[in-house]
Amino acid sequence: MEGGSVSGSASALSNDENLVVSCEDSSSPVGNEQLELGLTLSLGRKGYPDCRVAYADDSSSSSSSSSLSRASVIAGIKQTADSMAATSGQVVGWPPIRTYRMNSMVVNQAKTLVSEDQNSEIRQEVNKNRTDATNMRNSMFVKVTMDGIPIGRKIDLNAHKCYESLSNTLEEMFLKPKTGLSTRETDGRMETPVKILPDGSSGLVLTYEDKEGDWMLVGDVPWGMFIGSVRRLRIMKTSEATGKAQMIL
């Protein structure tokens, strides 16, 4: 019958292609805003003994034992090799909320803290202790660019409590060579002084853009205030930094 038969090759081709050009997801279509937040991620991993503390409150002992055995099973699972997670002791991708939403939540919380209390750093410390008990941390990822390097990186500011640890992480990210060699093997030729020093002895200066769009030198205000207003970071060459009118050097 004319047109009734299916050519083998045509159907194979079109079937392959159809698998690719397939039907729309059952998940929310592209047109919806703020899609897909996924699943929760539990924590029973090695290095997080606090997880057991969280279950000490459970009335039943069987639950803690089952979660402990889960912890030991999962403890055997290799941890994700993400340098940020490694340095900050944080589980990547937890809780399963889009970065965009997380950032807006953190900004709101930081704002409240800063406006309510002068000693915002103390407040944050207190909150952080409560946080540690359940090992729940929210991330605040901001973009970091460095002059001369085309691709920017991201860093989670909430993984740090002070400028020094932030600076150390940035040095790791931008100034250590990525050759897959362990750090023991580098010959130390990339010695990196702390970048925050405003005297520019390293030739580099760490700056941030605040909510108002002004570029400020990192390190001048208390950490809590910094967290509440920072939008992104930039590692500038000192020569550029002196040119900027709003820099406080």
Next chain:
Amino acid sequence: MNYFPDEVVEHVFDFVTSHKDRNAISLVCKSWYKIERYSRQKVFIGNCYATNPERLLRRFPCLKSLTLKGKPHFADFNLVPHEWGGFVQPWIEALARSRVGLEELRLKRMVVTDESLELLSRSFVNFKSLVLVSCEGFTTDGLASIAANCRHLRDLDLQENEIDDHRGQWLSCFPDTCTTLVTLNFACLEGETNLVALERLVARSPNLKSLKLNRAVPLDALARLMSCAPQMVDLGVGSYENDPDSESYLKLQAAIKKCTSLRSLSGFLEAAPHCLSAFHPICHNLTSLNLSYAAEIHGSHLIKLIQHCKKLQRLWILDSIGDKGLEVVASTCKELQELRVFPSDLVGGGNTAVTEEGLVAISAGCPKLHSILYFCQQMTNAALVTVAKNCPNFIRFRLCILEPNKPDHVTSQPLDEGFGAIVKACKNLRRLSLSGLLTDQVFLYIGMYANQLEMLSIAFAGDTDKGMLYVLNGCKKMKKLEIRDSPFGDTALLADVSKYETMRSLWMSSCEVTLSGCKRLAEKAPWLNVEIINETDNNRMEENGHEGRQKVDKLYLYRTVVGTRMDAPPFVWIL
């Protein structure tokens, strides 16, 4: 059908719009395949690496609308390194060279550059609609090109993208002759907005139906915008910090009353804790409400607003609404179809804002509910069983218990039975996300009952390879499977290689799969791209040997008709 001229057949095909159906008719015979491919205008590609632009254009030379998705879903949670891929540039270049009459481009999780946007804006005379969701890599300069060059622009819809805001004048790049805008969404821009340019643009866009502002648009500007666009259907309020005694507020109240077409409200990105009441007069018309960014609005104000929203079909809210608030929703919003409850406080400990009780109340009160995303602190099997009984119509069910590995908080049992009840009752379930303490048993249920399931998200669940095997063997319609931190290994991965041809992709991170297992898979299935993503250890993996017994951090595999991609960064190893 075979005796009709092609034009008649084509006319019939015009009524067939879904991609699934179009694919099906293309397989009937050669002549239908040919007619279908020349008449297909909208093409959906769920994984940009499953094919390439050349093949797309060869098959569908008349395409007008293209939807492309790039990075895997877990990229949303920073599990995929930034430079992984998903570049739109080669697609736009190829489309531009081919002179296809592109009118619409919808991208999700792709890397878009200013160069791409500039090329896009100059290459397609009839370009009308740009929708970017969770994309990155571009700045407001790219937006300026779109504004300046797309003469017939109808939709510019930017959802949760990471855009470098140069605070340029992109809004003023819309020429005075541009009057065709229907959708303008720039809520995700962080910087200052040229309010004058914005107001003039809105004033000269009589067809503007959807306007979503960023947080830099203050209240008085909002009042003026609403006054000159009373035809608004979908409004995203930017900043909403106001003084109820101010003149701006009075003007706003007056403007809102005139917006009788308003059906959807969102935004409130920076909101004062009161003054939502200005919107009460139009609430009875609202079908969609998104207050999930309004962290500063107290639960009681949310409830007061919602009590007026009897026609609501879609509600996105923060858990600060509480169980009591959800009970109000359940008794008021009888038309509710989709609910999302996001966590408001991640700092931990403290207000268990919503619990299983809220979920049960909603399931009991809202008979039309079919999609839910629910973040909560605790859950019980009994509650899930009740929910399943009340709502057998779920299409999407995503439950996120914030505290890790939490069992049923009453019985201390795993939540296997609860989720089992859901999959058994909800025969149309297409998407499921699991959480809490779960054993292999839940996967047995899923494999047995979830016949329509297309997407499944698993984390910290299961005990042995059997769990994953139940799913792979049982869920015939599975398309996207994503697993993290679960003890599934090579046995499950390799059990049925041909299964992956029927799926779009599989993601496994921090599981038990080994390098040699992945290599064996790649050998057996040359039509798959098997990607190992390993930021630090890649070079070492091959060197150290150990006969490939090392565990693989991140595995992402997907079917493809075009083989290995050429743009993978060094830390992605394609076997």
